[in-house]
Amino acid sequence: MMTPIRIGTRGSALAMTQTTSVAERVGDLAESSYELVRVRTEGDVLKGSLSQIGGTGVFVAALREAVLQERCDLAVHSLKDLPTLPAPGLTLAAVPEREDVRDALCARDGLTLATLPDGARVGTGSPRRAAQLRAARPGIEVVDIRGNVDTRLGRVAGLVSGAPGDLDAVVLAAAGLRRLGREKAITELVDPAVMLPAPGQGALAVECRESESAPGLREALTSYDHGSTRLAVTAERAVLWRLEAGCSAPIGALARVQGDELALEAVVCSLDGRSILRLNRTAPVGDADAASQLGHDLADELLAAGAAGIAPLTT
Ligand SMILES: NCc1[nH]cc(CCC(=O)O)c1CC(=O)O
Numbered sequence: 001m002m003t004p005i006r007i008g009t010r011g012s013a014l015a016m017t018q019t020t021s022v023a024e025r026v027g028d029l030a031e032s033s034y035e036l037v038r039v040r041t042e043g044d045v046l047k048g049s050l051s052q053i054g055g056t057g058v059f060v061a062a063l064r065e066a067v068l069q070e071r072c073d074l075a076v077h078s079l080k081d082l083p084t085l086p087a088p089g090l091t092l093a094a095v096p097e098r099e100d101v102r103d104a105l106c107a108r109d110g111l112t113l114a115t116l117p118d119g120a121r122v123g124t125g126s127p128r129r130a131a132q133l134r135a136a137r138p139g140i141e142v143v144d145i146r147g148n149v150d151t152r153l154g155r156v157a158g159l160v161s162g163a164p165g166d167l168d169a170v171v172l173a174a175a176g177l178r179r180l181g182r183e184k185a186i187t188e189l190v191d192p193a194v195m196l197p198a199p200g201q202g203a204l205a206v207e208c209r210e211s212e213s214a215p216g217l218r219e220a221l222t223s224y225d226h227g228s229t230r231l232a233v234t235a236e237r238a239v240l241w242r243l244e245a246g247c248s249a250p251i252g253a254l255a256r257v258q259g260d261e262l263a264l265e266a267v268v269c270s271l272d273g274r275s276i277l278r279l280n281r282t283a284p285v286g287d288a289d290a291a292s293q294l295g296h297d298l299a300d301e302l303l304a305a306g307a308a309g310i311a312p313l314t315t
Pocket of ligand 1: 078079080081171172173174175176200201202203204
């Protein structure tokens with residue numbers, strides 16, 4: 001018998017549901033009980049816009065510390081919040097199968113990107129979403145917002161009963177809405193041809209200590225890992241790494257395994273949405289190194305095409 005696997009999580013509703021579903025699967029696979037360990041992160045404490053807080057990994061650092069200090073054995077993160085630099089002493093032990101990768105428009109009165117009136121106020125805290133929104137619909141006003149999913153939905157007029165709402169719509173990740181059982185708020189799943197998601201969007205990351213040696217745990221995590229999801233997010237994150245960009249840079253990337261090819265698309269946007277540089281590239285499906293190479297190669301093409309002059313990459 002093993003002692004319970006201790007799984008670190010942020011306290012937000014989204015983090016708790018994500019961690020609980022991971023914990024149940026890992027517990028089953030390792031034939032072990034588990035307990036959740038709540039960790040408060042800087043990203044939960046600080047107020048203000050995420051782009052103002054800046055820096056990568058505000059949601060991640062405290063969870064990583066908790067694993068390194070052996071206050072817990074695993075940490076569950078949203079992969080898109082995970083810095084591209086590896087954390088010494090930790091390893092990305094499992095990337096479970098990805099949820100919906102798309103961004104979701106949640107608008108009043110069933111409106112969509114095409115039917116929102118000019119002048120509509122659309123909330124997002126993400127420069128990537130803001131830029132692609134402006135490019136798709138130059139007439140709308142993008143409003144910088146932050147807060148948890150329910151706070152954001154509450155800003156949309158008529159979407160949440162009792163909340164007056166000062167916005168016509170917000171854009172959130174479909175994956176988070178689904179995990180929270182809030183998919184009814186979605187009025188349009190935005191086609192990635194219009195809005196390329198963030199690298200790693202919709203995927204989770206399970207980290208453990210490199211030295212983890214509990215019987216069965218590493219094996220359980222290896223069998224929980226989803227090969228094509230890992231290849232896709234590896235390629236996407238390699239773009240970000242090569243551009244030396246952070247998670248709040250106006251960059252989107254999406255890779256998919258299509259037959260025996262890994263197809264990667266990436267976009268770099270100016271903040272005003274007027275310049276959009278979008279390229280794609282494919283490689284034969286191979287190992288993680290080949291997926292990284294594909295991401296690096298596409299990033300080099302973006303740089304050669306002027307990416308650094310379009311967007312503030314290091315924010
Ligand atoms: N940066 C916030 C964040 N990190 C992960 C998700 C949920 C979706 C996902 O797993 O990609 C969200 C919320 C959002 O973007 O709407």
